[in-house]
Amino acid sequence: MDEQARIMQALGGVSLAGHSVQGGMALPPPHGHEGADGDGRKQDIGDILHQIMTITDQSLDEAQAKKHGLNCHRMKPALFSVLCEIKEKTGLSIRGAQEEDPPDPQLMRLDNMLLAEGVAGPEKGGGSAAAAAAAAASGGASDNSIEHSDYRAKLTQIRQIYHTELEKYEQACNEFTTHVMNLLREQSRTRPISPKEIERMVGIIHRKFSSIQMQLKQSTCEAVMILRSRFLDARRKRRNFSKQATEILNEYFYSHLSNPYPSEEAKEELAKKCSITVSQGVGSTITVSQVSNWFGNKRIRYKKNIGKFQEEANLYAAKTAVTAAHAVAAAVQNNQTNSPTTPNSGSSGSFNLPNSGDMFMSMQNLNGDSYQGAQVGANVQSQVDTLRHVISQTAGYNDSLGGNSLYSPHGLNANGGWQDAGTPSSVISPTEGPGSVHSDTSN
DNA sequence: GAGGATGATTCCTA
């Protein structure tokens, strides 16, 4: 029940005839005397009460006029002093409610979390720190710039919404507080309202608004948590590499079977090469750590089940040999049409011969400058011979799939480890040539 | 839906 209702109830207990009040409160004797004009005064008070009760049903102008009338009413001072007295008595019962509430632990938790996530507090670093933490939690923080920036962008969006809403709430709170304070000041002309009471009312309003703010903070926290879990899920989610990327990695692997440990540079090159070839959708470039993972998995799985991979190895050997054959044939043709001693070193003739190192990588011209034209010119005959040998081997493999395979696990030693790079396997581990992606220095 | 393939993660070791 509000103040006004209480007061009205209290006034309702006034014994108009005897000026006594229920509950021991006494109405000060009004002007005039008891007796003959008692009915008149009764009528007066009845009028006043009626006007007060119906004032809210009237239009603003009418209410203003009526309020003015009441303020100027001859009974007003008496009524006001009664109200003061009632106030005095009832004030005791509400004093206990004025105690300051201790800070809400839930609110503190939310505030702390928003601060930690970089939503609340200073913008600088917060969000990216959280993103970095999320990235670090799932490993390979440096390779995830796309997801990272995506996360930050989303977090910034949440932050903006949060601050806009917070501002709106604060503005609404201030406006409402001002409005209520004005209203109370206005009302204090007709009923006693102490500054403390206004203060208390302001406190109530602020508490109400802070509970709304808490809901906003809670929603924001939930949004951040969802964003974070999605971010981590997306990073954890496995996606198969494209066929081209797998081919590139496989070709490198089988052409370095004796020592399938690509150096950091080689991994970078492979990652770059795979990412260029790959089209797995937005943000699905292949990273260096993914290349490392791939080689790690491949080595183990190859070692565990060489038989199963034999066919794949042969396939890549044949493929590489055919590519080499085409390249050499083109070079030979080129050599014949141009000067035999000064071959054309145009970019289209980029290749290495089968026994000139990282065959595949050179063929693919990873570095863009692996043309071996001069060597072709000088050694063209011997290379053609070698190639003939390779091609004949390939044909032999095709003719007899079961027994005569190009690839054998020469790279693996008796202990199940990979042989030294110094002992290359027959076809697939030649010495490297310029322009190829360099594998480990031990190779 | 089962089962194999495969990318990622974790733990351990040299």
Added chain:
DNA sequence: TAGGAATCATCCTC
């Protein structure tokens, strides 16, 4: 710290 090994989780094919 890189790599091996085991394992997990998801994708893909049948």
